[in-house]
Amino acid sequence: MRFLLEVTMDDGALAEDPADELGRILRYWGGNLRHYALRPGDGSAVYDSAYREVGSWRIEEPSG
Template identity: 80%
Template sequence: MKFILEVTMDDAALAKDPAGELGRILRYWGGNLRHYALRPGDGSVIYDSEYREVGRWSVAGQAV
């Protein structure tokens, strides 16, 4: 399996404070990790602190 987290960093809040905003996204996502099955095909949209869509995460491949 492969976990993919993709964030566009050239827009709005991420352009102003990339390290701070990416850290916030990772903390938020990590805090909610237990709510996901993390099986192939799972995924969701990622939002910045202003609730704009800036990317997505997904799980690809076959479960072992």
């Protein structure tokens, strides 16, 4: 399995302070980890500190 996190960093809070925003996103996701089975197909939207959707994470089977 693969864990993929995609975040757009060229707008809003992520563009202004990428290190703090990415840190906050990772802490928030890590805190909610127990709510997911972490199987292929699991995933969710990722939001910045202004609660705007800036990306997503997902679990998938490796290709190939």
